[in-house]
Amino acid sequence: MYSKKDSFLTLSLEIGLFINKYYKYELIRGILLSSIFLIFLLAGAWFLELLFRFSSFGRGVLLFSGSLFALIYVSKLVLFPLIRFFDLHGRMSHEEASVLLSEKIPEIGDQLVNVIELGKQLEKTETDLLKASIEQKALNSLKFDLRSSISIKDQKKVICGFLVLFFISGACSFLFPDSIIPPLKRVAFFQKNFERPNPYEFEVNNGGPLLVLENEHLEINIKTIGKTDPEQIFLYSKKKRFFPVKTSFKSFRYVFNSVNKSFTFNLLDGNRDTVNYDVTVLPKPRILKEKKIVRYPAYTQIANDTFYDLNRIIVPEGSAIDWEINCKSISFCSAIFEDSVIRSKNEVFGFSYSPKKSQGYKIFVRNTFSNFLDSSSYFIEVNKDGFPTIEVSEVFDSNRVNSRLFVGDISDDYGFHSLKFFCLRNDSVIYSEPLSFNGNNRAVFNFEYDFEDLALKNGDLIRYFFAVKDNDGINGPKEVLSRPMFLKVPSKERQKEIRKTKSLANNQSFGSLRKKLQNFNSELETMKTSILN
Known part of the structure; x- marks a missing residue:
């Protein structure tokens, strides 16, 4: 119960407490x-950016205009009640509070408004009757619970609306972050460029570098990454359009044949934007020319020969060969023989080698750009x-035995080195002549040759032959002997028989000659007689 004496003062305090509670609830509201406004503002900005996808300038306008509206709205609904709560500016007066209470508590009628007005009159004219009337009316007004006229239940709709919007927006952001967050992010960071x-x-050849050896085929394997599986894609290169073949789900294939220089091709993605890809041609190491100059041994008296890219050559033992190998796009070149390996890093590679025996050899070239190896076999x-040969024929003189x-x-x-004639008796050389x-x-x-010069004795057996040597300057001259021939000196008795036989043969020859002469003379006389007749 309130005291009758201080009822007006108590009423004034109750109205002040009501005003404080009113502003507290206004602040909460x-x-x-x-919050609801900001949710709708964000939703609006999200929808507009999603629908129109503004430029940086448009996003900036959207951000700053939205921020301005939010600042005005929040200032009006939050900042102003807070200022009035602390009585910094524009706080509600008791008269305004009494009118508000009369609306919220219809039973109180106009008596609260009257009490406040009488209180003002009392400040001007103080009478006992007026005081009594004020105290009575104040006491009647205090019968009502002024502060309970304001309740949190009055904000039930606002709270429910806030909770519904909060949970809906939170659920959408959680379930569809890829759809909700990017547009808002683009608005917040309006100065950045965001791709559509x-x-x-596309992912081309698993994202690796596009490399191809010179004059080789390049296979392009294209995979599409995204929600859409296109049925056809287009590939452009050198102002021409090509049609990769679809091999499977989101996979395409195209082959460039005999690529001989680096180039760029491009594809059109889902936004019809051009995506460029650079193809690098790796130089292929190649053997362009193999030149061999064969320097024959001096003793052969053969002029040097030059061979180009000849896989097989025949040379005499002791020959020296000078090579000149022309290559292209190499890091090193190797010539591999059976007993040695010769290497160089120059594209023009020269060296000398003397083969000791018949053999094959290979030339390899390679570079650091690839594992490709070019080679040639020779x-x-x-x-x-070879050994020299000799053939000898012997002619006898019948008059000179x-x-x-x-x-x-x-x-x-x-x-040849030399040719000699040898005579041997009892395996001892008794005569030789070059x-x-x-x-x-x-x-x-x-x-x-007359063997009489050898002062032969009766019964001597002479073996004679010819020896020829070649001019082999590597292994030394090789000697070959002719077939052996023999001379047997006859005894005195045998010499007499030979002379007798020869004399008899001579006589027979003379008689035959004389007879032929007689026959000739006879024929001559016959012819003369025939002519005269």
């Missing part, structure tokens, strides 16, 4: 409405110097 979401993008056949005429033929690969001949690797010779 302002926060809820501001692509229905599909063969060198080494011919050893111990005289001989020899006619011979010698041949060799590259020439012979002259004409020719390089073939010659015909003749030689006459």
